Amino acid sequence: MDKATLRQRLQHVGETMYHHLHPFHLRMHAGELTRGQMQAWVLNRYYYQSCIPIKDAIILSKSDDAAFRRAWRKRIIDHDGDAGVGGIEKWLQLAEAAGLERDYVIRGHAILPGVRYAVDAYVNLVREGTLLEAVSSSLTELFAGNLIALRMDALAKYYPWLQHGLAYFQGRLTQAPEDAAFAFEYAAEHATTPQMQALVIRSLQRKCSLLWAQLDALQYCYVEPGSMPPQPFIFQPEAQ
Amino acid sequence: MDKATLRQRLQHVGETMYHHLHPFHLRMHAGELTRGQMQAWVLNRYYYQSCIPIKDAIILSKSDDAAFRRAWRKRIIDHDGDAGVGGIEKWLQLAEAAGLERDYVIRGHAILPGVRYAVDAYVNLVREGTLLEAVSSSLTELFAGNLIALRMDALAKYYPWLQHGLAYFQGRLTQAPEDAAFAFEYAAEHATTPQMQALVIRSLQRKCSLLWAQLDALQYCYVEPGSMPPQPFIFQPEAQ
Numbered sequence: 134m135d136k137a138t139l140r141q142r143l144q145h146v147g148e149t150m151y152h153h154l155h156p157f158h159l160r161m162h163a164g165e166l167t168r169g170q171m172q173a174w175v176l177n178r179y180y181y182q183s184c185i186p187i188k189d190a191i192i193l194s195k196s197d198d199a200a201f202r203r204a205w206r207k208r209i210i211d212h213d214g215d216a217g218v219g220g221i222e223k224w225l226q227l228a229e230a231a232g233l234e235r236d237y238v239i240r241g242h243a244i245l246p247g248v249r250y251a252v253d254a255y256v257n258l259v260r261e262g263t264l265l266e267a268v269s270s271s272l273t274e275l276f277a278g279n280l281i282a283l284r285m286d287a288l289a290k291y292y293p294w295l296q297h298g299l300a301y302f303q304g305r306l307t308q309a310p311e312d313a314a315f316a317f318e319y320a321a322e323h324a325t326t327p328q329m330q331a332l333v334i335r336s337l338q339r340k341c342s343l344l345w346a347q348l349d350a351l352q353y354c355y356v357e358p359g360s361m362p363p364q365p366f367i368f369q370p371e372a373q
Numbered sequence: 374m375d376k377a378t379l380r381q382r383l384q385h386v387g388e389t390m391y392h393h394l395h396p397f398h399l400r401m402h403a404g405e406l407t408r409g410q411m412q413a414w415v416l417n418r419y420y421y422q423s424c425i426p427i428k429d430a431i432i433l434s435k436s437d438d439a440a441f442r443r444a445w446r447k448r449i450i451d452h453d454g455d456a457g458v459g460g461i462e463k464w465l466q467l468a469e470a471a472g473l474e475r476d477y478v479i480r481g482h483a484i485l486p487g488v489r490y491a492v493d494a495y496v497n498l499v500r501e502g503t504l505l506e507a508v509s510s511s512l513t514e515l516f517a518g519n520l521i522a523l524r525m526d527a528l529a530k531y532y533p534w535l536q537h538g539l540a541y542f543q544g545r546l547t548q549a550p551e552d553a554a555f556a557f558e559y560a561a562e563h564a565t566t567p568q569m570q571a572l573v574i575r576s577l578q579r580k581c582s583l584l585w586a587q588l589d590a591l592q593y594c595y596v597e598p599g600s601m602p603p604q605p606f607i608f609q610p611e612a613q
Contacts, residue, residue: 246582247589250490257497342486346590349487353593 134330136321142334143317147276150341153283157348157356162283164291166356168232169370171292173355175224175231176368177248179238181347182224184252186212188259188267195264204315211308223301230298243368247350255343262336265329269320269336273344274313281305374570376561382574383557387516390581393523397588397596402523404531406596408472409610411532413595415464415471416608417488419478421587422464424492426452428499428507435504444555451548463541470538483608487590495583502576505569509560509576513584514553521545 134142152158160166161174189208196202212220228238237243259267285302288295324330355370374382392398400406401414429448436442452460468478477483499507525542528535564570595610 247487247491247586250494250583250586251487253497254490254493257493343490346487346490349590349593350586353589357597 134327139321139324139330139333140317143272143275143337146334146337146341147273150338150345151273151276151280152341152344152348153276153280155345155348155352157352158280160356162287164287166292167370168292168294170351170355171295172231172233172370173368174351175228176233176238177244177347177351179224179228180241180244180248181252181255182212182221183239183241184256185220188256191256191259192264192267195267201319208312211304218300220301220304223304227295227298227301230295232294245350245354245368247353248347251343251346251350255340258336258339258343263332265320265323266332266336268316269324269333270340271316272313272320272333272337273340274309275317277305277309277313281309374567379561379564379570379573380557383512383515383577386574386577386581387513390578390585391513391516391520392581392584392588393516393520395585395588395592397592398520400596402527404527406532407610408532408534410591410595411535412471412473412610413608414591415468416473416478416483417485417587417591419464419468420481420484420488421492421495422452422461423479423481424496425460428496431496431499432504432507435507441559448552451544458540460541460544463544467535467538467541470535472534485590485594485607487593488587491583491586491590495580498576498579498583503572505560505563506572506576508556508563509573510580511556512553512560512573512577513580514549515557517549517553518546521549 157166157174161171166174186209189205189212193202193205193209196205210219214220214222218226225235225238229235255270258270262270281302285299285306288299288302320333324333397406397414401411406414426449429445429452433442433445433449436445450459454460454462458466465475465478469475495510498510502510521542525539525546528539528542560573564573594607
């Protein structure tokens, strides 16, 4: 498979499996979610955000190439912050704009179990996989730009009470395409056999499943509830 | 907390969080699931069954007490088989009675991602926890006997086409109470501080969540579908 064909195959995975297709996101972007449902999303998605620098540190730890590590550490800095405010802090600002208490979000005891299992599975995929698989799992960022642009329009239009919390998405509009381009170049260069190229595609598919499962948990609990999990502490929109 | 109080606290967790309350099981036991939905359950639950001896081997590996290891290894033998047929083989017989191909079940590529994440989270809980936490996570077996007895009646009554696949449940009727009694005695003896007793309870709660999340994934995909996961290979009842 040449580089253009690999890119097409990855694109096809994104078009069929990325979570822009999930009913939770379709509802969000059509303005159909309630304030409580949006709060549940912001709260649960914080757990994902909080694990991103951890998985990027694992990726750093797998490389013996200082040039690669210098390039990849940008992601940790973007997320944890440096001179400026990082992505995690910006997500907390989004949570506060949504009416959630910062400490409640950070404590994380209200996270849905299904979200936690999927996020932890992502960290474990990166921990247990090869460097090529770990890098490839980040290729969902190839598709993040479009989703974020769509989302920013939808949030401004339908959920104006979130307007002071959108800095996270603003930052990702430029970061995600840069990060994706670097990861794709790395994968294209290092996947030198058909088996390794198949692993790159498989890794992207697995990441899509991990993102999808997080929204399944939200959808099933808060939008089309089949049952509330009997866990104590689960976020209850009414209680906020 | 004395031993009787600890037992009561564990009982309360079971009564409020064990998966006998899950809508998927309520429907199953009321005879309301279709053959395809039952197949999906048998197929997905196989992944859980196949990981049980792995988690029990991790528990063995955490103990420096040969007497404990001799007692606990019974579970691995029960499940993997010895002179007789083990639990995993019996589950495959259930799958065949349900009309599934043995190799298709073993291959496992049709397992729902949400089920896989939850089962993997269980193995990781056992891997990363203390021996006391790992043993305590098995205390769901305190409640398994009642559920299995109820299930055997319901399966015989409503799903008679499964009648040649019920050996697994027959075996568990006696194994589960024995195993639970041993694990409870261990936990009661070794949880010597309030903090350790709280960990025992927390470990049982976490296990209940892991079982619950597996049924959530089935319910959301096959009973009250919000969306079919876009993953290739997912079990499709129609295609069987």
